[in-house]
Amino acid sequence: MDIKNQKSILEMANGAILERADYEMTKVIENIQDVNTSPTKKRTLTLTVEFKPDSERQQIGVSVIAKSHLEPTNPVNTTLYITGEGSKTQAVEMVPNIPGQQAINGSEQAEPPVLRMVKNEA
Numbered sequence: 001m002d003i004k005n006q007k008s009i010l011e012m013a014n015g016a017i018l019e020r021a022d023y024e025m026t027k028v029i030e031n032i033q034d035v036n037t038s039p040t041k042k043r044t045l046t047l048t049v050e051f052k053p054d055s056e057r058q059q060i061g062v063s064v065i066a067k068s069h070l071e072p073t074n075p076v077n078t079t080l081y082i083t084g085e086g087s088k089t090q091a092v093e094m095v096p097n098i099p100g101q102q103a104i105n106g107s108e109q110a111e112p113p114v115l116r117m118v119k120n121e122a
Contacts, residue, residue: 009049012062020066021047027068036073044069080115091115 010018028043045068052061079094097109 009062013064017047017064017066020064021045024066024068027070031068031070034073037071038074041071043071089117091117 024045048065050063080091084090093113095112099109099111101109
């Protein structure tokens with residue numbers, strides 16, 4: 001057997017195994033660069049390689065799964081203010097300034113969004 005023709009298991013299947021690892025690695029790098037995730041938490045890339053020999057021990061089926069475990073995005077927080085009573089109850093998102101108030105930079109505080117509330121009347 002020619003030593004020049006020897007390859008890593010990662011190079012088998014016409015390079016598809018290595019390609020899958022690279023694909024998941026790209027996801028890991030993108031997740032690290034995402035400003036909506038923690039910059040210091042660990043991410044993992046796992047290659048699961050399964051070998052299934054036949055009963056004659058002549059052929060080995062090889063199956064590879066590349067899987068990444070990424071950091072979820074940071075939580076987004078807001079505050080709702082409950083106003084009204086009974087059928088007139090509303091939940092309004094809190095805004096930093098009084099609606100209509102002008103900020104130092106010249107912008108004006110917009111009206112706060114009101115939560116759509118759907119009642120299931122059976």
